[in-house]
Amino acid sequence: MNTTRRGLLVAVAGGAVASGCATIPLVRAGAYQAKGAAFSVMLARPWSDMTTTVPQPRGVRVLTLHGLQLNQLYLAGIAPGGSLMRVADRDTPRPTYRTDMSEQELVEFVIDSLATMNFQDPQSTGLRPQNLAGAPGVRFEINTRLETGLNFSGTALVARSGDNLHLLMFLAPSEYYYGAFVQEVDAMFASATPA
Amino acid sequence: MLKKVFALAAALALVGTLGVAEARPRRAQHIESISANSRVLVMTPDVQLSLLTAAGLPEPREDWSVSGRDNLATGLAAALEREQHAPNALDPATAMEGRIGQIIRLHDAVGGAILSNRLLKLPTIERDHEWTLGDGVQELATTYQADYALFTVARGSYASGARAAAAIVGLVAGVYIPMGGQQVFASLVDLRTGEIVWFGFVTAGGNDMREGDGANALIAELLRDAPL
Numbered sequence: 306m307n308t309t310r311r312g313l314l315v316a317v318a319g320g321a322v323a324s325g326c327a328t329i330p331l332v333r334a335g336a337y338q339a340k341g342a343a344f345s346v347m348l349a350r351p352w353s354d355m356t357t358t359v360p361q362p363r364g365v366r367v368l369t370l371h372g373l374q375l376n377q378l379y380l381a382g383i384a385p386g387g388s389l390m391r392v393a394d395r396d397t398p399r400p401t402y403r404t405d406m407s408e409q410e411l412v413e414f415v416i417d418s419l420a421t422m423n424f425q426d427p428q429s430t431g432l433r434p435q436n437l438a439g440a441p442g443v444r445f446e447i448n449t450r451l452e453t454g455l456n457f458s459g460t461a462l463v464a465r466s467g468d469n470l471h472l473l474m475f476l477a478p479s480e481y482y483y484g485a486f487v488q489e490v491d492a493m494f495a496s497a498t499p500a
Numbered sequence: 501m502l503k504k505v506f507a508l509a510a511a512l513a514l515v516g517t518l519g520v521a522e523a524r525p526r527r528a529q530h531i532e533s534i535s536a537n538s539r540v541l542v543m544t545p546d547v548q549l550s551l552l553t554a555a556g557l558p559e560p561r562e563d564w565s566v567s568g569r570d571n572l573a574t575g576l577a578a579a580l581e582r583e584q585h586a587p588n589a590l591d592p593a594t595a596m597e598g599r600i601g602q603i604i605r606l607h608d609a610v611g612g613a614i615l616s617n618r619l620l621k622l623p624t625i626e627r628d629h630e631w632t633l634g635d636g637v638q639e640l641a642t643t644y645q646a647d648y649a650l651f652t653v654a655r656g657s658y659a660s661g662a663r664a665a666a667a668i669v670g671l672v673a674g675v676y677i678p679m680g681g682q683q684v685f686a687s688l689v690d691l692r693t694g695e696i697v698w699f700g701f702v703t704a705g706g707n708d709m710r711e712g713d714g715a716n717a718l719i720a721e722l723l724r725d726a727p728l
Contacts, residue, residue, distance in 0.1 A: 372613030481634025
């Protein structure tokens with residue numbers, strides 16, 4: 306999602322809120338199972354659920370603490386043919402999940418999805434095995450930046466569960482915001498259990 | 501860059517149009533005035549102004565942006581001196597490399613989050629939430645020998661003559677045609693902690709920042725509740 310699109314979505318959503326048509330749900334601390342995902346995680350603190358405000362593809366939830374500009378937590382259960390990012394127009398190529406993807410291709414699926422959101426030159430590093438809710442998966446770090454030049458860091462964990470892809474991903478500005486929350490996010494990833 | 505400008509302009513305009521933000525700037529109640537003789541790094545205001553054409557399209561006007569920027573920069577420095585502080589100007593364009601550049605960019609993101617939160621009240625943001633840039637700001641403090649940094653962002657448009665004429669015709673016909681508007685936000689950052697100790701937002705109204713007097717009046721309104 307590029308800056309303009311995000312700004313407009315925020316503006317539109319803001320109008321809805323101002324006119325009393327929408328509220329942002331609070332996700333309480335504790336066990337949380339995202340709709341569409343067959344796993345749950347332990348949240349150490351409450352999060353704001355932006356999924357209905359900034360619509361996401363089926364099976365993808367986006368939470369934030371202080372606003373999408375400062376932290377984004379994705380929890381997803383993606384069916385074959387599904388995507389991680391929603392694109393507003395039909396012309397933009399949309400990375401889709403296939404059941405025959407290798408682990409490397411799953412990482413590329415995430416990275417390509419970030420590029421579709423207009424994150425600049427996203428890169429994955431530190432690929433390593435890690436279970437997600439008992440299923441073998443791949444953990445990796447992400448380095449990218451916004452169009453403004455603000456560096457973003459991220460960490461993600463993907464694993465197949467049956468035909469679906471399960472994903473946990475956290476993104477935040479590299480300056481202060483990523484480091485301030487990554488340990489908590491680490492523990493959250495490790496807490497994932499089958500629902 | 502243009503996308504960023506229009507996105508921020510849209511958000512600022514919406515905050516102003518919806519009246520979600522108070523007409524007067526707001527600051528946390530617990531904030532006390534900063535110490536006398538504080539060294540304040542005044543970031544050159546980030547100003548993007550445009551001409552609103554008859555069709556309602558914003559046409560960027562570099563000359564207006566430069567006038568607004570320079571008038572606001574001069575006025576802010578004078579306002580700080582009147583409050584017995586020591587302003588020191590920094591053009592962010594000269595400091596966008598390395599960590600300092602990241603902190604300047606992070607301020608834009610945090611400012612955007614603060615504005616967004618006035619529209620979309622996040623349930624995770626408490627009323628007394630302390631917005632921060634983190635302690636990386638100490639690099640600004642040591643590099644520029646400053647105690648605080650003052651960031652200012654302005655976006656807006658002015659209606660063209662044709663647009664104004666269309667608005668009059670529209671008025672007769674009972675159709676509302678927006679005439680543009682300008683919004684300004686500013687934040688004061690404690691360079692020891694990174695905390696944003698004050699955040700102010702105003703719509704320009706009749707104060708034209710392209711003129712010195714208008715910019716000074718706008719600054720007076722913007723800083724009315726600043727802890728200076």
